[in-house]
Each structure stands twice: as C-alpha cells, then as structure tokens.
Amino acid sequence: AGVWNLTATATDAAGNTSAASEIRSFTIDTTAPAAPVIDTVYDGTGPITGNLSSGQITDEARPVISGTREANTAIRLYDNGTLLAEIPADNSNSWRYTPDASLATGNHVITVIAVDAAGNASPVSDSVNFVVDTTPPLTPVITSVSDDQAPGLGTIANGQNTNDPTPTFSGTAEAGATITLYENGTVIGTTTAQPDGAWSVATSTLASGTHVITAVATDAAGNSSPNSTAFTLTVDTTAPQTPILTSVVDDVAGGVTGNLANGQITNDNRPTLNGTAEAGSVISIYDGNTLLGVTSANAGGAWSFTPTTGLNDGTRTLTVTATDPAGNVSPATSGFTIVVDTLAPTVPLITSIVDDVPNNTGAIGNGQSTNDTQPTLNGTAEANSAVSIFDNGALVATVNANASGNWSWTPTSALGQGSHAYSVSAADAAGNVSAASPSTTIIVDTIAPGAPGNLVINATGNRVTGTAEAGSTVTITSETGVVLGTATADGTGSFTATLTPAQTNGQPLLAFAQDKAGNTGIAAGFTAPDTRVPEAPIITNVVDDVGIYTGAIANGQVTNDAQPTLNGTAQAGATVSIYNNGALLGTTTANASGNWSFTPTGNLTEGSHAFTATATNAN
Structure with a gap:
C-alpha cells in the first residue's frame, strides 16, 4: 500500500538501455473504509411526521434516509438485502437518499455500505427497519355518547340536547388506532383504541349551542380513515325557570275536596298536583328529599301529577323541579305543605239521652220510653270532630265536639211517636269518618193511658184490683191527692194495689195510670167500703x-x-x-x-x- 511512481526503460538484445519513460504515479489502497451510519429515516407525509424509530410503521412510502460516511466514499443502500440505490461519493461526510419510487407496503430492513475509490467496501452498517403501511384504517364508529353531568346521566341520542359540555364519545375502530374527534376541523378530543378496538374519550369543553362531531381513526403509520358518521348534539347549560305549582287537589269524599290551601289537612293521600313549567321539561315532584315521581310538561307548559303510591300520614312538604331536555334542573318551587290524615277517628259514643219533661226525668235507658219529644243527647268523640247524628239511619243533625271531646244535641222540633234508634259517627278535620256508634233506642210516647177500669176494692178496704194499660203504674189516691197505694199493670193489664191505710169509711177514691213514658191518664173514681153502721133513714x-x-x-x-x-x-x-x-x-x-x-x-x-x-x- 502507498503511493507508487513508476518509469520504464527498454533494453535490447545487445544490452542497450533506453531512456526512462515518463513517471507514472498511483496509490495502492487495500484498506476498507469505515462502516457508514444510518442516522435518520424521516417521514414527511400524513399526520404523523418526523424521524422514524427502528421498527416503526409509517405511511411514508418515500422516506428520506440519511446518515454519515467516510468522505469520498460512495454509499450503496440495500432494502431487505437488495441494492436499492447507490449514492455517489463526495468530499462530505453525510449522505441522503429519497427513493425515486414508492416503497412497497410491508417491512423494510435498510442497510448501507461505503465503497472508497479503490473499491474497498466497508462493513455493513447497522440496519434500520420500518414498515410501510399506506392502507387507511376502517372508518371508526361512534356507538354512544354519554352525559355524566347530573341529573341527566346516561346516553345522549343523536340530535339530543345535553347539559354536559364535555360529553364522552365511545365507539369502535382499528386496534391501536388514534381516534381524533373533530368539530369543523378543530380537534376536540383524542384517544387510542384498545386491543379489542374499543375507544372512549371526553371532548374538550364545548360552548353552548349545536355541535356536529365526527371521529377519524389514524393508524400507527399515520394513515387516516374517512370521517365517521356525524353525531349532532346541542349543549345547553342554562337551567329552566322555576316551575309553578298552581294547585293541589283533593278528590276524596269527606272533609275538604277541591283545591287545598297551603298547610291544610286532607284525607287524600294521593292528591293531584297541577302546574306550569318550560314546555317539554320533565317535572320531578318531591316529598321533602324523596322523589315521588315524574311527569312531563306539555307543549303549552301545563303538567299534572298524581302519586301512584299513597303518601304517609303526617306533614308532607311538596316541591317541584323542572329538567329541560339537556338535563338542566331548575330551582325548586317553594314548599307546599299538606297534612295527610287517613286515620278514621275513634268511634264516638252516646253517653246519655236525657228527658227533662215530667213525670219521668233524667237519663233514658236504652229501649226505654219517654214523653219528651225533644230529649237531649250527650256523648263523647274525637276533640273538635264533626259528629253526625242519625235517627233510624237518617241524618238529622251535625254538631261539633269541643276541645275536650264532649258534644250535646237537642232536636229543634218534636220527635214523632214511636221508636228512635240513635247512632253517631265522627268526621275529623281531614274528612275521615269513623264507624258508627252502637245505637241507643228510645220510644217517644206522649199519649196518656186511659183511666183504669174494673175497679174493685175489697171489704176490708186495703186492696184494689182492676185493669189498666199494660206496664203502666197505677196510683190510688184520696180525693185530696194523698197517695194510698201503687201497682204495676202486668202484661194483660191487670193490677192489684195495696192501700195504706185501709179505706173503710166509704171515702171517694181516685185511680189513675202513668205509662212508661211518664204520661198520666185521667183518673177513675170509686168508693171505699163503709164498715160503719148507717143511721136510720x-x-x-x-x-x-x-x-x-x-x-x-x-x-x-x-x-x-x-x-x-x-x-x-x-x-x-x-x-x-x-x-x-x-x-x-x-x-x-x-x-x-x-x-x-x-x-x-x-x-x-x-x-x-x-x-x-x-x-x-x-x-
């Protein structure tokens, strides 16, 4: 290795050597360059952009691959072991490559080698792999929208109102996809679909008004689905006005019927409440803190409610609220108080019927006769109750028991002759009526009996026999009214009276009968025996x-x-x-x-x- 300068001479057969040739220089290089490095694989397409990590999925089919190399080395780039491209050498230490054509869908393992001018190839770089995915996910489905803002908890129907400014959208999508909620292109919520595809996300705070919301699924590669079917809802956080309770109606006979006054007693434990409220609102009726039931205001705002179950006896404070279609609840009405009393009063009593007409005065026994055509009835009942008095089953009067429960009544006109069976019942302030009392019977008799007849006095002047009205009391008197004896006529009318003292001087005597009612008949006269020796005529x-x-x-x-x-x-x-x-x-x-x-x-x-x-x- 190194630089070599070469010249050449020629020597012929004779041994003559020529002049040297021009110098030829070259370098021998057998050292391979260092392995190049893949620094980044850049995704510049779709919603997800930026450098890919190894193994990442991308929707970028022509990612920008870049890295470093030894200067003046060419880069050979391989995709899954196949030469994809060759990047010429230059004197920089960096390289960059963008595929001319889209990479195929699927996994791509990218490696590079550097080749120097001598043709020495570097070791293979560390690989970078990524997955190209350009198929958009399926359109997500919004399966439900829920309101968790009290009191209108539950599912919101498409087109419905809600008082929840952050409703929760739920649905299905491709597993692992990013779900983005949009309103007019504005992101209002994101989440990730679970492995089973389920997803749920609450929106950012929505302003009052109508909102048209769609969902888009974006897979890991950044491919976005088409918009889901739009879901429309109207956010309404304004509470309706306080409803008006116009009447509470008692329709149970006895006591007050019709409109009840605030604080009034009633025997109707299922009174009907009527009122007005925002049209279409749901009316909730409460007894204290207990919800009795709900009804709806009609298009005109009118509503009516009757409890399905009777209210408990006692003081009941009724209030009403209105809930609009969005679930906003109005302030409650002022409490309307009624006192429910369905307990009948105790059975009243007739304690006495009093005769104040001579001769028999005082209390009249049950079944007894009286000559008083206007006897006074006395009794007891529940304090302050209204006592109804019945004569032979017919109502003849109503009086009020006092605070101690005592009552009294005297007929204003004379009773007819004959039997009068009196009974009483009591009605309390709520209109509950007691059972009837046991009856007490009196017999009105103002007809005097006839004069006794068949009068016979014995010779000794101490016994008188005769006949009179059955059951009457026969009284024997002197002419001056001195009572000498009495007797009671039996069932056949016969009587025997003993006289004290005996009448033996021929005195004029009187006999009269008094019946059980106290009526006294006319007297019958008769003469006592005269046991004296008469003077000579x-x-x-x-x-x-x-x-x-x-x-x-x-x-x-x-x-x-x-x-x-x-x-x-x-x-x-x-x-x-x-x-x-x-x-x-x-x-x-x-x-x-x-x-x-x-x-x-x-x-x-x-x-x-x-x-x-x-x-x-x-x-």
Missing part, C-alpha cells in the same frame, strides 16, 4: 101525683094514688129498703147527698099502708 114525704089532689100525703091521710112516691134521706150510697106493713116492698140507693126516692113498681092494694125504711151501707 128518714121518710121525709110520700107524694101523690094522681088525680086532683096531688102533693105530699100527710101521715094517715087517704090517697087515690096506688103508686105514691116515697122520698127520704139516708147515708150516702146506702141501700134503702122500703117496707109496707112490715113486708119488703123494694129498695133504692141514696145518692151522694144522701137523698133517695122510691116508687112501687106495682099498685098498692086498697087499705091502710104503714111504710118503714132501713139503710144498709155499700159494704
């Missing part, structure tokens, strides 16, 4: 009423009247026996004044007639 005159000479006949006088009338006096009520010449002629009875009169029923015979009289008292 007196014949005061004998009267002739026949012929010319009439009038009193003097003792011993002659008369033409064969049936003269004898008059006299005796003990009142006594039986007067008239004798003619000692023979009984007939009898008569002295009246209450003691006067008596007798006329023979047949003609007296001609002759003298001596009249006498005796008296026998009634007993």
Whole structure:
C-alpha cells in the first residue's frame, strides 16, 4: 500500500538501455473504509411526521434516509438485502437518499455500505427497519355518547340536547388506532383504541349551542380513515325557570275536596298536583328529599301529577323541579305543605239521652220510653270532630265536639211517636269518618193511658184490683191527692194495689195510670167500703101525683094514688129498703147527698099502708 511512481526503460538484445519513460504515479489502497451510519429515516407525509424509530410503521412510502460516511466514499443502500440505490461519493461526510419510487407496503430492513475509490467496501452498517403501511384504517364508529353531568346521566341520542359540555364519545375502530374527534376541523378530543378496538374519550369543553362531531381513526403509520358518521348534539347549560305549582287537589269524599290551601289537612293521600313549567321539561315532584315521581310538561307548559303510591300520614312538604331536555334542573318551587290524615277517628259514643219533661226525668235507658219529644243527647268523640247524628239511619243533625271531646244535641222540633234508634259517627278535620256508634233506642210516647177500669176494692178496704194499660203504674189516691197505694199493670193489664191505710169509711177514691213514658191518664173514681153502721133513714114525704089532689100525703091521710112516691134521706150510697106493713116492698140507693126516692113498681092494694125504711151501707 502507498503511493507508487513508476518509469520504464527498454533494453535490447545487445544490452542497450533506453531512456526512462515518463513517471507514472498511483496509490495502492487495500484498506476498507469505515462502516457508514444510518442516522435518520424521516417521514414527511400524513399526520404523523418526523424521524422514524427502528421498527416503526409509517405511511411514508418515500422516506428520506440519511446518515454519515467516510468522505469520498460512495454509499450503496440495500432494502431487505437488495441494492436499492447507490449514492455517489463526495468530499462530505453525510449522505441522503429519497427513493425515486414508492416503497412497497410491508417491512423494510435498510442497510448501507461505503465503497472508497479503490473499491474497498466497508462493513455493513447497522440496519434500520420500518414498515410501510399506506392502507387507511376502517372508518371508526361512534356507538354512544354519554352525559355524566347530573341529573341527566346516561346516553345522549343523536340530535339530543345535553347539559354536559364535555360529553364522552365511545365507539369502535382499528386496534391501536388514534381516534381524533373533530368539530369543523378543530380537534376536540383524542384517544387510542384498545386491543379489542374499543375507544372512549371526553371532548374538550364545548360552548353552548349545536355541535356536529365526527371521529377519524389514524393508524400507527399515520394513515387516516374517512370521517365517521356525524353525531349532532346541542349543549345547553342554562337551567329552566322555576316551575309553578298552581294547585293541589283533593278528590276524596269527606272533609275538604277541591283545591287545598297551603298547610291544610286532607284525607287524600294521593292528591293531584297541577302546574306550569318550560314546555317539554320533565317535572320531578318531591316529598321533602324523596322523589315521588315524574311527569312531563306539555307543549303549552301545563303538567299534572298524581302519586301512584299513597303518601304517609303526617306533614308532607311538596316541591317541584323542572329538567329541560339537556338535563338542566331548575330551582325548586317553594314548599307546599299538606297534612295527610287517613286515620278514621275513634268511634264516638252516646253517653246519655236525657228527658227533662215530667213525670219521668233524667237519663233514658236504652229501649226505654219517654214523653219528651225533644230529649237531649250527650256523648263523647274525637276533640273538635264533626259528629253526625242519625235517627233510624237518617241524618238529622251535625254538631261539633269541643276541645275536650264532649258534644250535646237537642232536636229543634218534636220527635214523632214511636221508636228512635240513635247512632253517631265522627268526621275529623281531614274528612275521615269513623264507624258508627252502637245505637241507643228510645220510644217517644206522649199519649196518656186511659183511666183504669174494673175497679174493685175489697171489704176490708186495703186492696184494689182492676185493669189498666199494660206496664203502666197505677196510683190510688184520696180525693185530696194523698197517695194510698201503687201497682204495676202486668202484661194483660191487670193490677192489684195495696192501700195504706185501709179505706173503710166509704171515702171517694181516685185511680189513675202513668205509662212508661211518664204520661198520666185521667183518673177513675170509686168508693171505699163503709164498715160503719148507717143511721136510720128518714121518710121525709110520700107524694101523690094522681088525680086532683096531688102533693105530699100527710101521715094517715087517704090517697087515690096506688103508686105514691116515697122520698127520704139516708147515708150516702146506702141501700134503702122500703117496707109496707112490715113486708119488703123494694129498695133504692141514696145518692151522694144522701137523698133517695122510691116508687112501687106495682099498685098498692086498697087499705091502710104503714111504710118503714132501713139503710144498709155499700159494704
């Protein structure tokens, strides 16, 4: 090796040597140049540009390959062992190559060697490999868009409103592809598809309004897919106005029906709420913090809601919110309070029915008679409840129990004769009605019984028998009203009364009956036996009423009247026996004044007639 300067001479056969030739110089070089280096493989195409790392995939089919070499060496570039190009030598230490034609799709292992002017070849450089991929990935698919902004959580339909300014897009694409979300050419989100192709990414914050969003998949080589089908959504983060609760309606009979006032008691545990709100908004009805249910405002903004399950008894505070299609929630309405009471009051009681009409006054027993056509009913019930009073099943009055639960009622008009079965029920302020009380029956009777009859007093004057209205009380009195005895007529009307003291002087007596209702009938008079010996009767005159000479006949006088009338006096009520010449002629009875009169029923015979009289008292 080294520089060689050569000349030549010619020597003929005779041994003569010519002059030397011109000097010819050359260098002998048998030393191979150093191995060149591949510094970079540059991708300048598509969304992914820059220097490729060894093994990288690229969509660049004509990458720029560059490196360093020994000056004045030519570079031979090999692709998968096949000479791809030869780069002439120059005096620089760098080299650069861009393929004239696109490289084939697939793996490319690039190596280079340097060849010096002597033709010495360097060792092969370290290889650089990359994969050319110019096939775009499949178009990605947006499978769902979700809203995670309360309260409208869940899937957003294409074209729907949302209150989530950063909704999450999910879909499928080529495994490992970079997914880029675009809106009008602006990137609003990127992510990488998982090995199974699934991807999910939240957008950057979107302004209020309508957004048309597409997804593009870019593979590792930088090839981009066509745009996905556009997904349209409208971001709305403005809450609707507070809805208006216009009425809460009770439609359960009893108590208040119709519109309830704030704070009112109701027996309707499923009242209907009505109101207005933003058209199309979802109306949420709350009892305190508990959601009762939802309904929707119609195109005119009107809404109505009835709970499907009854509210619990007690104070219920109802509020309403409106949620627009984007999921924005309005402020809640002011609380509307109702007091739900579905518990019927305890059964009220009739504690007494009072008769204040003589003769039987005071409490009337169940089934008892009374002569009071306006008796007073008293009882107890739930405090301040409305007590309904029924007579034989018909409502006749309603009164209010006081704060202590007591109530009282007197009919304003006279009750009819007969049986009156009273019962009561109580209605509380909510309109709940109790069960009916047990009935209490009274019998109104204002008809006085008749006078006792068939009165018989025994000879000793201490017992009176007779008949009167069955069940009535018979009272025996003197003429002056002194009670001598009482008895109760049995079921057949018969009675026996014992008199104290015994009446044996022929006194006038009275008997009257009082029925169970206290009505007193007219009295019947009768006379006590008279056990006294009566005084002798007196014949005061004998009267002739026949012929010319009439009038009193003097003792011993002659008369033409064969049936003269004898008059006299005796003990009142006594039986007067008239004798003619000692023979009984007939009898008569002295009246209450003691006067008596007798006329023979047949003609007296001609002759003298001596009249006498005796008296026998009634007993």
